[in-house]
Amino acid sequence: MTNTIATKAAPLLGQSLEELTIWVERTGQPRYRGKQLHDWLYQKGAHNLEEITVFPKVWRQEMASTEIGRSQIHHRTKTKDGTNKFLLRLADGAIVETVGIPTSKRLTVCVSTQVGCPMDCNFCATGKGGFDRNLDKHEIIDQVLTVQEQMQRRVSHLVFMGMGEPLLNLENVVGAVRVLNQDIGIGQRNITISTVGVPKQIKRLAQHNLQVTLAVSIHAPDQELRASLIPSARKYPIESLLSDCREYINVTGRRISFEYTLLAGVNASPAQARQLAQLLRGFQSHVNLIPYNPIKDADYKRPSPTTVELFAQTLK
Numbered sequence: 468m469t470n471t472i473a474t475k476a477a478p479l480l481g482q483s484l485e486e487l488t489i490w491v492e493r494t495g496q497p498r499y500r501g502k503q504l505h506d507w508l509y510q511k512g513a514h515n516l517e518e519i520t521v522f523p524k525v526w527r528q529e530m531a532s533t534e535i536g537r538s539q540i541h542h543r544t545k546t547k548d549g550t551n552k553f554l555l556r557l558a559d560g561a562i563v564e565t566v567g568i569p570t571s572k573r574l575t576v577c578v579s580t581q582v583g584c585p586m587d588c589n590f591c592a593t594g595k596g597g598f599d600r601n602l603d604k605h606e607i608i609d610q611v612l613t614v615q616e617q618m619q620r621r622v623s624h625l626v627f628m629g630m631g632e633p634l635l636n637l638e639n640v641v642g643a644v645r646v647l648n649q650d651i652g653i654g655q656r657n658i659t660i661s662t663v664g665v666p667k668q669i670k671r672l673a674q675h676n677l678q679v680t681l682a683v684s685i686h687a688p689d690q691e692l693r694a695s696l697i698p699s700a701r702k703y704p705i706e707s708l709l710s711d712c713r714e715y716i717n718v719t720g721r722r723i724s725f726e727y728t729l730l731a732g733v734n735a736s737p738a739q740a741r742q743l744a745q746l747l748r749g750f751q752s753h754v755n756l757i758p759y760n761p762i763k764d765a766d767y768k769r770p771s772p773t774t775v776e777l778f779a780q781t782l783k
């Protein structure tokens with residue numbers, strides 16, 4: 468017989484095998500059903516309990532209102548190179564973007580961590596749209612499962628580079644990384660967490676002892692220019708940011724990569740490339756150069772291929 472329990476609780480997605488086992492036992496089911504539920508959530512991608520046909524029908528009907536935590540697809544676009552962009556509708560109606568980027572060997576998901584973003588970077592469309600809320604752990608995990616199921620391929624790599632600043636939602640990001648690694652099977656070394664820098668948070672991330680890659684969006688070779696592009700950088704000088712990066716490397720033994728969005732006439736000159744090389748000396752880091760994709764609410768322009776090439780050659 469099924470016990471009557473309150474079903475309005477944390478969604479099942481995001482819970483560990485142990486937590487799911489405790490939950491099924493509380494609903495009157497035997498312990499082994501925890502493993503079954505875990506497999507159906509994380510490997511088979513169940514969207515509701517009704518789909519989990521190994522469970523008794525009566526139980527599924529009684530527990531039908533239990534929230535699993537899956538989103539709905541609001542919109543999907545595909546580009547010629549195979550990239551799939553999804554807008555997902557969450558339980559409260561909020562919309563977030565997630566992107567699946569395939570190559571012959573990989574399927575990478577670019578994951579969002581917030582609805583909107585409070586960092587207000589001058590060149591970013593998400594920043595211009597303001598901030599609504601942090602995503603919960605299950606809402607981050609759901610993005611990966613959705614891409615996997617829609618693109619019918621296992622996700623091999625993750626980059627936390629979608630909407631939001633991951634280090635402002637650190638606990639949910641770290642919780643999601645643990646589930647994506649332990650319960651879904653994505654290697655921590657295939658996961659990159661990107662940040663424009665939030666005081667104290669790089670140190671906090673280091674304490675979680677994850678084997679993920681940290682990607683720091685530097686975007687300028689000096690404090691003054693950086694603070695003009697990224698308003699939040701006014702309170703986090705570039706020297707403090709790089710000092711925290713050095714500490715992250717010492718604590719975790721992992722390298723850091725740097726992201727640099729190239730904006731024509733702003734940060735893309737050969738002199739700025741030399742300045743950047745000097746600034747990052749000693750890091751042995753890869754600098755990922757990203758020619759800007761213009762947006763309608765900002766005047767920045769994409770540099771020419773020649774400018775990008777010259778910057779890259781000077782930086783070497």
Ligand code: SF4
Nearest residue numbers: 584586588591594631
């Ligand atoms: S932190 Fe990222 S998402 Fe947020 S405003 Fe800056 S570039 Fe955009």
